[in-house]
Amino acid sequence: MTSLLDPASRGRVILVGAGPGDPGLLTVRAVEALREADVVVHDGLIDPRVLDFAPSTAQRISVAKSRNRHTLPQEAINALIVAHVKTGAIVVRLKGGDPFIFGRGGEEVEAVRAAGLRVEVIPGVSAALGCAAEAMLPLTHRDHSSAVSFVAGQCKGLSEQDWSGLAGQGRTLVIYMGVATAGDIADKLMADGVAPDMPVAVLEKGTLAGHRALRTLLADLGPMVARERVVSPAIIVVGEVVLLSDAEDRLARWARVAEGLSA
Numbered sequence: 001m002t003s004l005l006d007p008a009s010r011g012r013v014i015l016v017g018a019g020p021g022d023p024g025l026l027t028v029r030a031v032e033a034l035r036e037a038d039v040v041v042h043d044g045l046i047d048p049r050v051l052d053f054a055p056s057t058a059q060r061i062s063v064a065k066s067r068n069r070h071t072l073p074q075e076a077i078n079a080l081i082v083a084h085v086k087t088g089a090i091v092v093r094l095k096g097g098d099p100f101i102f103g104r105g106g107e108e109v110e111a112v113r114a115a116g117l118r119v120e121v122i123p124g125v126s127a128a129l130g131c132a133a134e135a136m137l138p139l140t141h142r143d144h145s146s147a148v149s150f151v152a153g154q155c156k157g158l159s160e161q162d163w164s165g166l167a168g169q170g171r172t173l174v175i176y177m178g179v180a181t182a183g184d185i186a187d188k189l190m191a192d193g194v195a196p197d198m199p200v201a202v203l204e205k206g207t208l209a210g211h212r213a214l215r216t217l218l219a220d221l222g223p224m225v226a227r228e229r230v231v232s233p234a235i236i237v238v239g240e241v242v243l244l245s246d247a248e249d250r251l252a253r254w255a256r257v258a259e260g261l262s263a
Helices: 028-035 074-085 105-114 127-134 180-190 220-226 240-245 248-260
Strands: 011-019 039-042 061-062 090-095 118-122 147-154 171-176 199-204 212-217 233-239
Touching: 011 028, 011 105, 028 118, 028 171, 039 074, 061 074, 074 105, 090 105, 090 171, 105 118, 127 171, 127 199, 127 248, 180 233, 180 240, 199 220, 199 240, 212 240, 233 240, 240 248
Parallel strands: 011 090, 011 118, 039 061, 039 090, 147 171
Antiparallel strands: 171 233, 199 212, 199 233
16 A cells, blocks of 8 residues: 555645644654645644745645634635645645644544545644653653543633543643633632642643743632733643652742632
């Protein structure tokens, strides 16, 4: 069977995970795909150094999205990809993190298949894994967490999501796209029984210049995000594993936060 990365095989889509940001975290296969591209349809947060792997002759099309503002709706992005493939082009759809973790990659695969076209998916290092590794924060740990869950902080509205049992003793919760709703997220988790003094980390701009790992307690999550002026991209990690990434001097700071919460 001919590989979809065979230059002789024209007219196809290669859905590529670009990782959390640092070009060094691209897979070898992702770099190979970019070097074969005629067209690169990419997210807005892709590091320009990643795009540099594509030939200078490749057309680069940004379909950048931000909260409450989409340059193109998803249906239009699907149609754009399909239209270019039908010309015989090799289209690399470049997505931050992994295409199948809050990347809407599944919808794009469905659209390409529905058009009778070929598609391959090359996974990427997800934002959660890349950012957590940089912060030395293990998402699972034999003594502290035997389960990890991923949720979207704004997908369809918090009121429509059921997070029961996802955070708490022995569990880690990773929240994507939660900066704008951090206060509501904290209230939701505490209402569901998660302790107000549960450790929380906010990992901002992971693997990129200016990255920060901010740590506090659940009840202070919303105020801290505002106080520190956290901006996207960022993920929120809730669970005891957050303690493992921190130095002892931070523990004293958390104690002061907890004392303030109980005052």
